[in-house]
Amino acid sequence: MMSETTIDKKKHRLTWRLSELRLGRAAVILVPMLWLAAFFFIPFLVVFKISLAEAVIAIPPYSPLLQWDSSSAYLTFKINFGNYLYLFESRFYLDAYLSSLKIAAISTFFALLIGFPIAYLIARSGPTKRIILLALVILPFWTSFLLRVYAWMVLLRKDGLVNDVLMATGLIDQPLQILQTEFAVYLGIVYTYLPFMILPLYTSLEKMDLNLIDAAQDLGAKPYQSFFLVTLPLAKAGIIAGCLLVFIPAVGEYVIPALLGGSDTLMIGRVLWDEFFQNRDWPMASAVAVMMLIVLVGPIMYVRNSNKEVE
């Protein structure tokens, strides 16, 4: 019979090893956690703090939350919910949020519509062709995003290439106003974020067993039925991931509507910019930013849960 002390010793060693293991895991997780804390959570808290202040003409241009009056020995703690209330009171902000969501949703839809056939083509190509096509999708990232948006401005303006070609072919006799329209904003967003749609779609389509299509057809499914009943459901994870990767940054997009859109293109990113740099109302701008984050938490949580389901 084993003495109790040896058992205890063994147990002890085991628990010690387990705790060591947990410590190791914690250490590995700690690095990204610290990263997130330093570059996401703390800045967010700063923004949140500013959103509860009042705008003042000073440096920095907002009132402190805590104030120590040494003469009267009063510590004042002042929180201003006015910015948030104003967000709801004014139609302007609500319209900007809704317009952003609308533009992001429509852009995402078109990115999916255009991205799916491209991803499908890449996934069904031979190995050499596949590498070339993937490179073509990724290559534009090697040039600056801003440069590419400026290039669109050159292409779309009244004496730009697009109008020149349309005029030369005789389709139009007056140059079209393309730049500074909502269409240009959609074009810019779809163009910019298309690779984020294509890559996850490609990954999920590439994994698919092609025998499944044969099986569906063998069981009586016509090609369009096998697409909607087999290919599309199996690409679901890729579709969700791609849509969110396009939708989330598109909601907060600032550069594209500012450069390609007209003055009537209302997007929350532009509102934020204007509050910050035009009005110098930092607290209001911060409230807009915090609210935008809250609006986007919904879809982010959705993707987290649906990813779990897929696994």
Next chain:
Amino acid sequence: MSAFPNPSAVQTKSVPTWRQQDAKPFVQIEQITKQFGQFTAVNSVSLDIYRNELFCLLGGSGSGKSTLLRMLAGFEEPTSGRILIDGVDMTGIPPWERPVNMMFQSYALFPHLSVEANVAFGLKREGIKSPEVNRRVSEILDMVQLGHLAKRKPHMLSGGQRQRVALARALVKRPKLLLLDEPLGALDKKLREETQFELMRLQDELGITFVVVTHDQEEAMTLATRIGVMNNGEIVQTAEPHEVYEYPKSRFVAEFIGNVNLFDGVVVEDERDSVSIQSPDLDALLQVDHGISCAPNQEVSVAIRPEKIYISREPVDIEVNGAMGIISDVAYMGSQSVFKVRLASGKELRITQPNVSREMGSRLTWEDNVYLSWDPDSCVVLMS
């Protein structure tokens, strides 16, 4: 060879369809050729398969057997020739309109659908109403003993269970012809044997004609009513399993199915009902009890199966159909032992012997001098 009775011999005492002169074939494959670019995968194959047959296409990889199966399913169009199923020309008819279903080698179960939804998939495409679909799905799932797993997703099933779902999915539409691509390939040995009998039972109960593709000769021998042996895109022999084994038509068939000892030699005496062959590998003359039509001095091969050679330490008459040698290798395999015997010419023969006795003492072993002999009717002369 095969430990199991041939189903055709057991099930039907009457003359099977394919032996009747005027029987009407159910599947007619007429001069089918399939080329992929320069490569000819199937070369001018003609084949008749009869109703209720369990026909096996047996061949190695690249023999064209899978391409032939895919042409029956409609996934590939033949380059030339045509296929008729139940008298209907299948040329130009897409897979979704053919009265044919297939069980895929990888099973190809839809991972996003439950077992019952997988099985119901084909019925729904026919526009069958859902009470009827449900009834037929549960009926077929009970038949393959999977009723209790209907709600599971394929990834929650074992290999054997998945195989049965794939089978149920292909059978539920009651196709005229069921195609099975290596149906037992992914199963372990024990499950494979069970499933073989299960397949035979289902085929018998449902009366559906089966075409099975396999590279496993044992599987083909057990399952098939007839076997079509394929090599390089051609069918080299079509016959019942015992015939393929006992009377192979060519060296390829003899070597592909089971083990065989082959002697190359020349014909020295050609009588009407016997023929004598002299082989450089053998001192004795090979005497075969069936006549062949050949020129004198023609080069032929003689095939003898390992289990048809007698082996003993006692001297026997070895002037005709016999030899002397030394045991160079022994493999004990439980039910039988395999001996390799080296002859004076250096030729090695393979001989199997059932282990009738349990005792190891008297058994033949390494370096024993042994006498080999065989009967004239055990030999098969192969011209090609």
